[in-house]
Amino acid sequence: MESYTRYERARIIGARALQISMGAPLLVKTSKIEPLEIAIEEFEHDVIPITVKRK
Known part of the structure; x- marks a missing residue:
């Protein structure tokens, strides 16, 4: 799993929670x-399909 x-962790989890709440x-x-x-x-479990782009 990427570090x-x-x-970033809060943003990923929050975005995924919103997706789940929307069905x-x-x-x-x-x-x-x-x-x-x-x-x-x-x-x-490292299965969230969201990537982080860094500059």
Whole structure:
């Protein structure tokens, strides 16, 4: 897994939680209901399809 700053991590998880709350398909099997908790679990499993571009 790539090393992210805490700001990048927060942005990735927040963006993915928003996608999940708007009805995006889940990328991990989980029993959790809250979009933020699901996004954190997806981040920990390194399956979130979001990339970070740095200059």
